[in-house]
Amino acid sequence: MKCALCGGQLEKKTVEEEVLWGKNRVVVKVPAEACKNCHERYYAGGVVDKLIDLRDQLEKKKVKLHEVGKVFEASGF
Ligand SMILES: [Zn+2]
Structure with missing residues (x-):
């Protein structure tokens, strides 16, 4: 398979995708092909559905999360 945009080579890898959940971001690793x-x-087929499903599961608090960082808002500088 080649890139639909530029015709470049695709490479199978695991990528980190962010799912927004309220003001939080949940990082999830998914299989994908990326253009070099x-x-x-x-x-891959089903990954997008999984991401949508994940957000659903987050709403229902069915997913175990571990903290990898925090998001802060800065003011007064
Ligand atoms: Zn490309």
């Missing part, structure tokens, strides 16, 4: 040239990502 323009870095466009192509997800």
Whole structure:
């Protein structure tokens, strides 16, 4: 398979995708193919559904999360 945008070579890899959950971001690793040239990502079938499903599961608090960082808001500088 080649990149639909630029015709570049695709490379199978695991990428980190962010799912927004309220003001939080949940990082999830998913399999994808990324273009070596323009870095466009192509997800395997079902991955997009999984990400949507994940957000659903987050709402229901069915997912175990571990903290990897915090998001802060800065003011007064
Ligand atoms: Zn490309």
